[in-house]
Amino acid sequence: MKIEDVQVIVSSPTRNFVTLKIRTSDGVIGLGDATLNGRELAVASYLRDHIGPLLIARDPSQIEDTWNYLYKGAYWRRGPVTMAAIAAVDMALWDIKGKVAGLPVYQLLGGASREGCLAYTHATGADMPELIDSVHRQLELGYRAIRAQSGVPGLDGVYGIGRSDDVDYEPAGRGARPSEETWDTSAYLRHIPSVFEQLRNQFGHELPLLHDAHHRLTPQQAARLGKDLEPYDLFWLEDVTPAENPSALRLVRQHTTIPLAIGEVFNSIWDAELLLREQLIDFIRCAIVHAGGITHVRKIWSMAELYQVRTGSHGPSDVSPIGLAAALHMGLSAPNFGIQEHMRHQPLVDEVFRHAYRFDDGYLHPGDEPGLGISLDEELATRYPYECAYLPVAHLPDGTVHDW
Numbered sequence: 001m002k003i004e005d006v007q008v009i010v011s012s013p014t015r016n017f018v019t020l021k022i023r024t025s026d027g028v029i030g031l032g033d034a035t036l037n038g039r040e041l042a043v044a045s046y047l048r049d050h051i052g053p054l055l056i057a058r059d060p061s062q063i064e065d066t067w068n069y070l071y072k073g074a075y076w077r078r079g080p081v082t083m084a085a086i087a088a089v090d091m092a093l094w095d096i097k098g099k100v101a102g103l104p105v106y107q108l109l110g111g112a113s114r115e116g117c118l119a120y121t122h123a124t125g126a127d128m129p130e131l132i133d134s135v136h137r138q139l140e141l142g143y144r145a146i147r148a149q150s151g152v153p154g155l156d157g158v159y160g161i162g163r164s165d166d167v168d169y170e171p172a173g174r175g176a177r178p179s180e181e182t183w184d185t186s187a188y189l190r191h192i193p194s195v196f197e198q199l200r201n202q203f204g205h206e207l208p209l210l211h212d213a214h215h216r217l218t219p220q221q222a223a224r225l226g227k228d229l230e231p232y233d234l235f236w237l238e239d240v241t242p243a244e245n246p247s248a249l250r251l252v253r254q255h256t257t258i259p260l261a262i263g264e265v266f267n268s269i270w271d272a273e274l275l276l277r278e279q280l281i282d283f284i285r286c287a288i289v290h291a292g293g294i295t296h297v298r299k300i301w302s303m304a305e306l307y308q309v310r311t312g313s314h315g316p317s318d319v320s321p322i323g324l325a326a327a328l329h330m331g332l333s334a335p336n337f338g339i340q341e342h343m344r345h346q347p348l349v350d351e352v353f354r355h356a357y358r359f360d361d362g363y364l365h366p367g368d369e370p371g372l373g374i375s376l377d378e379e380l381a382t383r384y385p386y387e388c389a390y391l392p393v394a395h396l397p398d399g400t401v402h403d404w
């Protein structure tokens with residue numbers, strides 16, 4: 001069996017997705033997610049112009065070999081564009097291998113280690129009443145773990161305030177330029193402990209609560225936040241400092257016992273190596289789609305397992321159902337699975353990407369269809385062409401650009 005055709009499909013059924021479709025000489029189709037939010041067309045070009053032609057006539061069963069061919073063969077290693085493109089190829093080849101074997105991918109990865117993958121979703125509110133309402137809505141939908149993000153008095157348009165239906169991640173969405181948000185770290189640090197105090201008073205101490213600081217703090221500020229939130233027993237505190245400096249978490253770790261999670265912008269095991277070896281984090285959050293696919297993330301997770309670090313895979317709505325399915329097959333089988341982020345996609349997205357995975361009573365299961373369990377309605381997808389859209393940009397009250 002050989003790879004006979006490689007197609008890149010860029011579509012925007014409510015938001016942009018880049019999808020790789022590989023067809024073999026036996027007519028088996030493999031799908032991969034290559035969506036890089038706000039930089040979608042760069043990955044599409046990388047796949048269409050550079051990787052696609054190299055895949056023709058290769059043996060689709062040689063997943064490791066193809067991964068190394070694309071990674072080492074490019075000479076220019078790592079980076080989100082390259083690693084998202086390689087991830088898409090990798091997912092598509094695992095999908096093909098599963099379909100050929102007649103087995104869901106989680107069976108190829110060693111079989112199920114649990115009955116389902118515990119999911120958490122987002123609750124957001126501009127103020128406390130809105131946030132409490134949002135938590136209630138998510139609990140009614142069956143979620144058993146909640147990431148809580150709150151507006152900060154004096155600031156509007158704070159990160160984490162989603163659209164009113166709690167479905168989409170991006171506050172504004174489309175346009176030729178990103179929207180701009182104002183950020184004030186001091187106001188945030190003064191406010192956020194009272195948010196979790198009120199959530200604990202309202203919902204009790206058993207509900208797993210998570211919080212994301214979105215890389216906006218210095219190590220000293222992060223250490224203070226961790227200490228201030230300790231009484232509220234968070235499941236994790238996420239992305240406290242900019243992720244490209246892993247040693248920042250040494251200082252944070254020295255001052256707080258709050259569980260730390262990071263990694264959604266990582267794209268290689270080398271981004272995580274120091275954090276894992278020095279046990280500076282408790283959860284590794286890299287996304288299958290941005291870190292080289294199943295083949296590479298499996299190595300990151302295996303290294304994490306040695307150090308009792310559990311997984312908490314990135315899974316907002318800009319990860320397509322293909323990327324989410326890959327995370328669920330890995331999560332069901334990994335011994336050190338921790339939790340899976342889950343934001344429901346818009347109904348139209350679920351029509352374009354029909355999926356075998358299911359959400360039931362707080363848990364996600366990848367389903368038992370052969371491969372990843374996703375089929376693409378290409379005709380429907382092409383009715384929604386790419387639309388320019390960016391993630392927001394944040395600046396401080398004096399106009400200085402800050403981490404978003």
Ligand SMILES: [Mg+2]
Binds near residue numbers: 212214238239264
């Ligand atoms: Mg985050």
